[in-house]
Amino acid sequence: MSLLELDGVKVHFPVKKGILFDRTVGHVHAVDGVSLKVEAGQTYGLVGESGCGKTTLGRAVLRLVDITEGEVVLDGTDLAKLPVEEMRRFRRRLQMVFQDPLGSLNPRQNIESILTEGMLAHDIGATQEERREKIKKILARVGLPGNALSRYPHEFSGGQRQRIGIARALVLEPDVIICDEPVSALDVSIQAQVINLLEELQEELGLTYVVIAHDLAVVRHISDVIGVMYLGALVEEAPSDALYAEPRHPYTRALMSAVPVPDPEVEDQRERILLAGDLPSPANPPTGCRFHTRCPWVQDTLCATDRPALADIGGGHRVACHYAAEIADGTLQRTSGAVVPAVPEQSTGVEKSERPEKAPENAEKTEKVPDNSEKSEKSGTAEKPEKAEKPEKAL
């Protein structure tokens, strides 16, 4: 049995109307029947465009939103059915690292107080001294200076604040950490450091991650298995390398075609699949295959009427498309959608001969990147102020 298993998870938000908002006129199908398994010590990457339900799914696992239907099984226990008090105990084992490090930390609490809060809630550490010692060790491990304890979130840079977010999860000794866009609010140079840190911690502590991101490069680097979401459902799932080598679902193909390749020659040959229209509203999803309204290979039969199941095509690769095999072997031609060169000659402003022969080492985050901007991070200067939001409570 896998450490974390989701079976047919649905999260439908009611759409309310009326003067008192007491009339339910429909539902937003934010997550609409997701089943997946996350193995202990591995990383499951969840990708998809904004609004496809990634965050809601992550929150559903922690029961931060109500689960309409389905099971979320952690180590044999279905969390979806646990009474609130018992769920509180399980929360220690499941932690979340949020996208906006500043917004998720209470600006009025110093770091010691922020980290102690969760420990007190879960009875970790017999005395304040014991808790402080543990916090100090973890802060040092995530690369924060010794004097961080008495300082406040605004005194840290964006990368340091994300390290505080990671430390807040770690002090509770979780089994699973759900990282929701853990680096998308950070500078590119800092992103690689935080990703490397997450990987090191996983190796040392045997952590299991679910990493939610829209950036395919980030997810590829860190994930063992990747699930691609579209309009509340998984459309494809595969071991990371297999998904990148052979994306089978038309939506995954379109997503991949948008990722630049760090080799000018390949980039010149590469084609980009442009999808027509926007993501349909999850309050009124299309019939049949959810993707058929934008699919470049859409057919008159089946696509608009039958919802394809996520079918196993071997090697742990699952795909939800009626015509995945025909698209892969080239027997099905595109029916719509534009295909354009990935790099239009005029838009680059750089002639082919002027472009560098080789892409810079860090063009794609597939290698470990030296922590050379650590110094500027440790200087303690806060980066540009970010909008403060309601801080997330320790879970």
Ligand SMILES: Nc1ncnc2c1ncn2[C@@H]1O[C@H](COP(=O)(O)OP(=O)(O)OP(=O)(O)O)[C@@H](O)[C@H]1O
């Ligand atoms: N509390 C809520 N009530 C009603 N609708 C909601 C609620 N939370 C999310 N939604 C809707 O559910 C859908 C999925 O949202 P979600 O934030 O999970 O997507 P996402 O893929 O994580 O996008 P992003 O990357 O922009 O956060 C969206 O249409 C969103 O508007």
